[in-house]
Amino acid sequence: xxxxxxxxxxxxxxxxxxxxxxxxxxxxxxxxxxxxxxxxxxxxxxxxxxxxxxxxxxxxxxxxxxxxxxxxxxxxxxxxxxxxxxxxxxxxxxxxxxxxxxxxxxxxxxxxxxxxxxxxxxxxxxxxxxxxxxxxxxxxxxxxxxxxxxxxxxxxxxxxxxxxxxxxxxxxxxxxxxxxxxxxxxxxxxxxxxxxxxxxxxxxxxxxxxxxxxxxxxxxxxxxxxxxxxxxxxxxxxxxxxxxxxxxxxxxxxxxxxxxxxxxxxxxxxxxxxxxxxxxxxxxxxxxxxxxxxxxxxxxxxxxxxxxxxxxxxxxxxxxxxxxxxxxxxxxxxxxxxxxxxxxxxxxxxxxxxxxxxxxxxxxxxxxxxxxxxxxxxxxxxxxxxxxxxxxxxxxxxxxxxxxxxxxxxxxxxxxxxxxxxxxxxxxxxxxxxxxxxxxxxxxxxxxxxxxxxxxxxxxxxxxxxxxxxxxxxxxxxxxxxxxxxxxxxxxxxxxxxxxxxxxxxxxxxxxxxxxxxxxxxxxxxxxxxxxxxxxxxxxxxxxxxxxxxxxxxxxxxxxxxxxxxxxxxxxxxxxxxxxx
Amino acid sequence: xxxxxxxxxxxxxxxxxxxxxxxxxxxxxxxxxxxxxxxxxxxxxxxxxxxxxxxxxxxxxxxxxxxxxxxxxxxxxxxxxxxxxxxxxxxxxxxxxxxxxxxxxxxxxxxxxxxxxxxxxxxxxxxxxxxxxxxxxxxxxxxxxxxxxxxxxxxxxxxxxxxxxxxxxxxxxxxxxxxxxxxxxxxxxxxxxxxxxxxxxxxxxxxxxxxxxxxxxxxxxxxxxxxxxxxxxxxxxxxxxxxxxxxxxxxxxxxxxxxxxxxxxxxxxxxxxxxxxxxxxxxxxxxxxxxxxxxxxxxxxxxxxxxxxxxxxxxxxxxxxxxxxxxxxxxxxxxxxxxxxxxxxxxxxx
Numbered sequence: 001x002x003x004x005x006x007x008x009x010x011x012x013x014x015x016x017x018x019x020x021x022x023x024x025x026x027x028x029x030x031x032x033x034x035x036x037x038x039x040x041x042x043x044x045x046x047x048x049x050x051x052x053x054x055x056x057x058x059x060x061x062x063x064x065x066x067x068x069x070x071x072x073x074x075x076x077x078x079x080x081x082x083x084x085x086x087x088x089x090x091x092x093x094x095x096x097x098x099x100x101x102x103x104x105x106x107x108x109x110x111x112x113x114x115x116x117x118x119x120x121x122x123x124x125x126x127x128x129x130x131x132x133x134x135x136x137x138x139x140x141x142x143x144x145x146x147x148x149x150x151x152x153x154x155x156x157x158x159x160x161x162x163x164x165x166x167x168x169x170x171x172x173x174x175x176x177x178x179x180x181x182x183x184x185x186x187x188x189x190x191x192x193x194x195x196x197x198x199x200x201x202x203x204x205x206x207x208x209x210x211x212x213x214x215x216x217x218x219x220x221x222x223x224x225x226x227x228x229x230x231x232x233x234x235x236x237x238x239x240x241x242x243x244x245x246x247x248x249x250x251x252x253x254x255x256x257x258x259x260x261x262x263x264x265x266x267x268x269x270x271x272x273x274x275x276x277x278x279x280x281x282x283x284x285x286x287x288x289x290x291x292x293x294x295x296x297x298x299x300x301x302x303x304x305x306x307x308x309x310x311x312x313x314x315x316x317x318x319x320x321x322x323x324x325x326x327x328x329x330x331x332x333x334x335x336x337x338x339x340x341x342x343x344x345x346x347x348x349x350x351x352x353x354x355x356x357x358x359x360x361x362x363x364x365x366x367x368x369x370x371x372x373x374x375x376x377x378x379x380x381x382x383x384x385x386x387x388x389x390x391x392x393x394x395x396x397x398x399x400x401x402x403x404x405x406x407x408x409x410x411x412x413x414x415x416x417x418x419x420x421x422x423x424x425x426x427x428x429x430x431x432x433x434x435x436x437x438x439x440x441x442x443x444x445x446x447x448x449x450x451x452x453x454x455x456x457x458x459x460x461x462x463x464x465x466x467x468x469x470x471x472x473x474x475x476x477x478x479x480x481x482x483x484x485x486x487x488x489x490x491x492x493x494x495x496x497x498x499x500x501x502x503x504x505x506x507x508x509x510x511x512x513x514x515x516x517x518x519x520x521x522x523x524x525x526x527x528x529x530x531x532x533x534x535x536x537x538x539x540x541x542x543x544x545x546x547x548x549x550x551x552x553x554x555x556x557x558x559x560x561x562x563x564x565x566x567x568x569x570x571x572x573x574x575x576x577x578x579x580x581x
Numbered sequence: 582x583x584x585x586x587x588x589x590x591x592x593x594x595x596x597x598x599x600x601x602x603x604x605x606x607x608x609x610x611x612x613x614x615x616x617x618x619x620x621x622x623x624x625x626x627x628x629x630x631x632x633x634x635x636x637x638x639x640x641x642x643x644x645x646x647x648x649x650x651x652x653x654x655x656x657x658x659x660x661x662x663x664x665x666x667x668x669x670x671x672x673x674x675x676x677x678x679x680x681x682x683x684x685x686x687x688x689x690x691x692x693x694x695x696x697x698x699x700x701x702x703x704x705x706x707x708x709x710x711x712x713x714x715x716x717x718x719x720x721x722x723x724x725x726x727x728x729x730x731x732x733x734x735x736x737x738x739x740x741x742x743x744x745x746x747x748x749x750x751x752x753x754x755x756x757x758x759x760x761x762x763x764x765x766x767x768x769x770x771x772x773x774x775x776x777x778x779x780x781x782x783x784x785x786x787x788x789x790x791x792x793x794x795x796x797x798x799x800x801x802x803x804x805x806x807x808x809x810x811x812x813x814x815x816x817x818x819x820x821x822x823x824x825x826x827x828x829x830x831x832x833x834x835x836x837x838x839x840x841x842x843x844x845x846x847x848x849x850x851x852x853x854x855x856x857x858x859x860x861x862x863x864x865x866x867x868x869x870x871x872x873x874x875x876x877x878x879x880x881x882x883x884x885x886x887x888x889x890x891x892x893x894x895x896x897x898x899x900x901x902x903x904x905x906x907x908x909x910x911x912x913x914x915x916x917x918x919x920x921x922x923x924x925x926x927x928x929x930x931x
Contacts, residue, residue: 074589437587492811493771494616494799499624504591523591540815554587562616562799 001514001534003543006485009419012571014531015548016481018081021068023393025417025575026050028065028081029481033433035088036474038467041095043088048099050574052122052168052392053147055160058086059462060151062248062279062387070478073527074503074550077442079476080465087470089160100129102172107131109406112192113173114181117145118388119198119379121168122395123402126578128171130403135192136173139180143169146200146380147388149227150249152256153458184347194374194402197361198391201380203343207244207336211302215334218309219302222253222337229256229457238332240264242312244299245337246276251283253335254291259457266329267293270317285461289450294329298322302334309333340385360384367411368398376401396577403578415576424482424568428559431568433482435555438475445469479553483571486544488535490565493542497557497566498522503550506557511543521547586610598634606631608658612651618770618796619648619718623655625773625794626687626716629780630657640685641677645670645699648725649691649718649796657687668699671706674713675897681907682898685784686713693723696732696751703753707760710788712896714780717753717791718770720798721809728801738808741801755874757791758867758889763896764790765870765889769814770797775885778824782887787848788896795883814883821873821886822861827852845890855887864890 004011014020018028027046034043047054061082069078109132113120116138124134142148144165147156169175181187188195204221206212212219218238220228222245228234241262243254246269257265267286269276273295276283287293297314304310311330316323342359352372354362363370363377370377378394380386401411424432446463447453453461465473497506504523511517517532518525525532530549537543558566594602606627611620630640640660644650646667653662661684665673674688695703695717706715721734730738730746733753739745757765764786768776776794783790795814797803803810808817828851843855843864855864862869870889877884904911 073592436585437589439588492616492799492803494618494797494811495621495624495771495773496616499620500586500611502587502589504594523593523595526593539812550589550591552587552589556586560611560615560620562614562803 001511001517001532001545003536004531004533006421009417009573011531012421012481012483013417013573015483015551016571016573017068017070018065018079019481019573021064022051023064023390024051024396025393025573026065027481027572027574029477029479030572031088032079032081032084032474032477033479035084035470036434038471040088040091041093041098044092044095045098047085047088048095051389052125052395053118053164053388054085055089055164056147056156057389058082058084058089058464059156059160060147061085061389064389070480070550071476074478074552075441079478080442080445080473083445083462083465084470084473086464087467087474090464091467099167100171103129103131105131106133109133109193110135110191111402112137112187112190112195114187114195114197115145115199115379115381116140116143116175116177117198117200117379117391118147119381119391119395119398120145120196121165122392123196123198123378123399124173125168125171126396126399127402128173130579132406134173135176136169137176137179137181139178141178143175143177145198149230150223150252152226152229152252154255154259154453154456154461155252157458157460180346182346184351184353188351188372188375192374193406194376196398196402197375197377197381198379198395199344199381201340201342201385203341204249204336205339205341207299207338209299209301211304214304215302215309218332219334219336222249222335223340225335226252226256229260234260236260237262238309240331241333241335242266242268242329242331243335243337244268245339246271246278246293247337247339248278248282249340250335250337251278251286253337254286255289256457257333257335258289258291258454262333265291267291268297268299268314268329269293269295270298272296289454297327300326303328340380342381342384358384366397366414367401368394369401369405369411374405396575399578400576400580415580417576418572418574418580420572421483421485421569422572424570425558431482431555433479433568433570434475435479435482435553435568437478437552437554438472440472440476442476443469443473480551481571481573482553482555482568484533484546484551484553484557485567485569486533486535486546487565487567488538488544490563491535491538491544492563492565493538493540494562496560496562500556500560502554502556503552505547505549505551507545507547508538508540508542509545510541511537517545518547521545523547525549597631599636601631601634603627603631605659606637606657608653608655611655613648614724614798614800616799617648618720618794618798619652620655621770621773622716622718622776622794622796623652625768625770625776625780627656628773628777629784632777633781633784635685635784639683640687642687642689643670643674643677644689645691645694647691647694647723648720648798649689650694652689652718653687668694668697668702670694670699671702671711671715675706675709675711678711678713678897679903680909682712682903683907686711687784688713688715690715690717692717692719692721692731692733692753696753700732700751704756704760707757707762707789707791709897710761710763710894710900712788712898714783714790714792716780717793718796719753719793719809720796720802721807722798722802724798724801728798735808739804739806741804743806745806752874752878753793754791754888755871757789758870758874761894762791762889763788763891763894764887766790766792766887767883767885768792768794769818769883769885770794771811771815772818772885775820775823778826779887781826782824782847782853782890785847785849785851786890786892788894817881818883818885819877821864821884821888822856824853824855824887827854845892847892853887853890864888867891
């Protein structure tokens with residue numbers, strides 16, 4: 001293999017598993033260290049810069065970082081990154097003095113945001129400090145989009161949502177709420193320099209089955225029903241409620257139903273439980289609230305008894321095929337959570353935008369630019385339903401594109417990430433970070449008792465980590481951003497690093513191609529998603545090969561190195577943002 | 582401040598025949614200087630014991646005083662151990678071995694502990710052919726007392742202090758061959774590929790097995806002018822050959838070139854196939870071994886590998902005709918068979 005090129009900004013980025021997996025590339029270990037130091041406001045600001053909604057995401061994020069966490073490979077449970085994010089949001093105190101105010105000088109450019117969800121708000125956050133004028137249009141009475149209308153308050157209290165949405169609105173957004181844009185063509189005549197569409201994937205899929213029309217008073221589309229609950233239009237549900245679907249919306253539906261008088265709520269899924277789309281922790285929470293999951297059932301017919309719903313028939317599924325056996329499950333109400341779709345009824349066919357057969361606009365995956373060069377898409381509106389953190393990441397990229405576009409620059413020539421590699425040595429065996437690896441297991445999150453929380457749909461179920469538990473959990477972070485940097489010229493091949501490495505990552509062997517090297521390491525490197533760090537040739541004709549997979553970043557290689565050929569250096573990686581030179 | 586080694590290990594660590602991983606042979610965290618050769622030897626011992634599937638509770642580790650003699654704390658922490666008096670490890674090892682001949686005795690000593698204060702003990706344990714592995718972590722200096730030249734420092738070699746050593750060096754390997762040791766080898770801490778097999782062969786050998794390991798002292802004796810520095814040893818070492826182990830139950834499938842390979846059967850049935858280097862000698866002959874050592878010394882080279890092996894010698898227990906059963910396992914009836922037996926013995930003299 002060729003020696004590893006440390007000038008490639010992505011090499012060490014890839015080693016920071018959580019940051020690499022995060023769509024917005026939040027510097028996770030950096031803010032976790034600040035939590036351990038009780039610097040909650042600073043930790044909050046790192047999050048705020050990167051993912052804009054720490055308090056919201058600290059509760060409802062899809063957590064792509066956690067399955068990626070190295071700790072999950074070293075032992076069985078990842079660091080509770082999401083809950084730690086909430087710790088900094090809960091304990092930050094007043095951060096107003098740290099937030100950027102509205103820009104004093106306007107640059108004369110006007111930007112319109114259609115839809116007031118996380119993607120649009122991120123664009124506003126990134127562009128306002130640069131002097132842009134930002135108008136936000138939303139058909140609801142408050143901004144926030146999906147997180148406001150569909151995420152139940154027992155997972156995300158209104159107070160938290162309002163606070164973080166208002167931070168951005170107060171930066172100088174001109175809001176046009178309760179305003180439905182019914183025509184794109186008409187809207188484009190307003191003469192904005194750029195338009196960002198962040199209208200989400202607002203249409204819930206229906207099930208066109210026999211009896212659907214007759215049962216329409218008792219069968220609801222999940223996301224519409226959730227919005228009805230959020231806005232107080234729906235206050236009750238049937239005693240026995242079936243939720244059809246296995247995604248996170250289904251979990252929100254069933255838990256909300258439990259709080260609206262649904263004593264007997266069941267989840268019905270077509271496939272197997274292990275293949276459910278919902279996040280494991282959301283499934284756990286549903287089960288904790290006595291909601292059973294019935295597997296391998298495909299809905300067949302809504303059965304009425306007079307003017308009331310009697311139940312639903314299901315076909316049992318066996319190995320992907322339907323079994324002739326029919327199962328009848330009696331119920332009073334049904335919630336359908338079988339997927340969401342994009343819908344742009346307000347965009348005319350001849351508006352200049354093109355749509356694919358799924359009804360999605362043609363959007364460039366890097367620039368988020370549509371066929372109309374000043375119209376950008378982001379969030380679920382761009383590539384279909386994903387999650388909040390992905391919408392935020394889209395918002396950042398779209399804001400960068402809009403800024404380049406308004407300055408007449410090439411959108412494809414995007415600035416690179418800002419990176420910095422900084423030494424951490426304070427003295428012998430003394431580093432600027434807590435290098436000792438904690439043996440603590442993943443901390444449990446305190447919750448409100450089931451009896452209490454079921455009675456009140458506004459009461460937040462998770463109490464979050466208190467500072468003490470948060471501290472314990474923060475120390476579990478392996479500091480994967482503190483890199484092991486090897487200087488080949490200093491090495492005397494004494495083997496001290498090989499001997500001390502707890503997880504047998506370091507090898508000195510004859511060079512070969514990657515597959516051969518991986519198989520010949522002291523412990524073969526089977527995880528191909530993790531890179532090998534290869535040095536230049538050493539005096540004995542060997543090379544140093546480090547398997548990054550299970551490195552604990554404990555710093556012992558550097559502590560035991562007599563010549564400082566190994567050094568621990570912190571790698572900062574910040575993706576380019578709008579306004580970056 | 583941090584030097585506590587994390588508890589996590591690689592989940593895919595290989596297992597040996599006992600189902601143990603390398604971790605089961607580890608000890609405490611080293612407190613030696615960073616880059617010390619002794620730590621590499623420690624890890625070589627761990628690796629050798631792991632590969633040979635030795636039960637840790639069947640091992641006794643013994644040492645004297647010095648940097649080297651601290652290392653038994655860093656390996657096999659599930660084994661028996663005795664950190665003895667300076668230079669007196671062989672006496673304790675002899676006593677322990679006499680009491681329980683069934684354990685594997687690994688003695689660790691340094692060049693000071695062996696070649697200076699312990700020389701009197703060393704020569705006698707070698708000539709008695711006590712069944713033990715005697716590892717010398719040889720760095721040519723007294724690291725624990727700030728790097729004075731030791732008795733194994735080569736004449737003319739100078740450490741960080743800068744003054745060339747005016748005295749002749751003691752070659753422990755040559756001495757051991759001359760004293761009749763059955764297994765004599767020399768290794769280098771910076772070459773585990775050679776060191777681990779040497780340690781394995783020494784462990785399997787019945788009788789006294791000396792492994793003299795050159796182990797650079799990075800703090801005091803790793804200078805350009807020292808003959809026990811990493812770079813000097815790398816530039817001047819020459820191996821007597823490489824070798825393969827064929828455990829007893831394994832069929833011999835490899836074919837070796839006539840004349841270039843010498844096979845030696847060990848006590849437990851394992852066969853060592855030595856692949857000799859170009860100017861090789863017959864390692865089973867004492868005279869040849871001493872000649873080879875002298876030849877290399879004259880050329881300023883360090884001869885490494887197995888230097889001498891003789892599987893036909895009797896160990897101390899054989900020579901003294903002790904009981905097969907360890908003394909510590911003998912019951913009172915066996916030790917004091919009673920008046921009737923005594924009378925029978927008397928009868929034989931009447």
